[in-house]
Amino acid sequence: MWDSHRSLNFVSNTLLLTAAAALIYTLVQHYGLPRFLPLKTVYIQGMQDERAELNYITREQIEKIMQRHVQGNFLSIDLIAVRDAFIHLPWVRDARVERTWPLALNIRLEEHQPLAHWGSHALVNTYGEVFRTVLDEKMPVFTAPMEVNSQEITRRYRQFSQALAPLQQSIAEINLSSRHAWRLHLNTGTVLELGRHEVEKRLLRYVSVYHHSIAPLNDDKPLAYVDLRYTNGFAVYMPETGKPMKGKQTSRKET
Known part of the structure; x- marks a missing residue:
């Protein structure tokens, strides 16, 4: 056994480890655990x-x-x-x-990097995750039924914001109803009713006709409400009277 080089190395390493462990134990017992390797x-x-x-x-x-x-x-x-x-x-x-x-x-x-208010008692971060705290800062507000995934609302928010960018309009509030109908409150004060189906297509139609068909209806001033739940048209409400005006309504209203 003692003629084996490998066996001698094993024995010597074992003795060194035992001695090191004994030294550490002695130091800990003498100086106390917190004083041994104190955090600096x-x-x-x-x-x-x-x-x-x-x-x-x-x-x-x-x-x-x-x-x-x-x-x-x-x-x-x-x-x-x-x-x-x-x-x-x-x-x-x-x-x-x-x-x-x-x-x-x-x-x-x-x-967390806050993106929006989630109702009145929580926030949504840039990952679309809800975290429970409040912040007294002006940010978009997301409201939706409890069962709705906050990441889906966040995805839609980014999608809608990108669509509105050419008009220099932004979203102040997104509301998803219990029937899963989408409504946008813009920074201009205008409310867009998108409904439940083809919501992105409807919003893109609003953007494409805004300057030549919607803005002139009120001398380029923001409208109170635009209902986009029509196949190829829309209805608008004037801010002063609250009365509806029809614009390019060529087919029946949908949801």
Whole structure:
């Protein structure tokens, strides 16, 4: 056995590991666990860009989590508990916590980027995900039945916004009714009734005829309401009277 080079290496490595473990145990017993390999630095950074500033997560929230969950030394800190604490903050979409040498903790946070209000008690981020907090900023409002996927509303919002861009009109509110009929409130004050079917086609028709068929009806001033639920036409309501005017209504009204 002792003539075997491989066996000698195994024995020597085992003795070294045993000695190292004994040394670590002695140091921990003598100095105490928190004083052995103490944590020196904690880095708080953005998930995608290390230099990006956090816009919604507050210093007070971070300090509270640090005091409660960053306990022990470099080796004993519970990384999962620290991550979970950050994940539960309303504005945190994702969090990663890693040990980095020498004796540092690297915490990367991804904030929700708000796109719209979801009703009156939540927000929608740029991924179309709903998160529960409020923000006193002017943004589009999405309203829809509870069973509707917020990502579908977000997809439609981007689709509709792109269609309206040539008119320099934007969406102030999207409403999807319980019957799944679409209604858009524009920044001009005009309401567009799109109905349930062929909604993109109807909106594109509105854009294509706006300058020569819709805007002149009220001397280029915004109309109160445009009903696009017709095969090849529309009906408009004037803002002063609230009375309907027909425009290019060549076929029956649909849903």
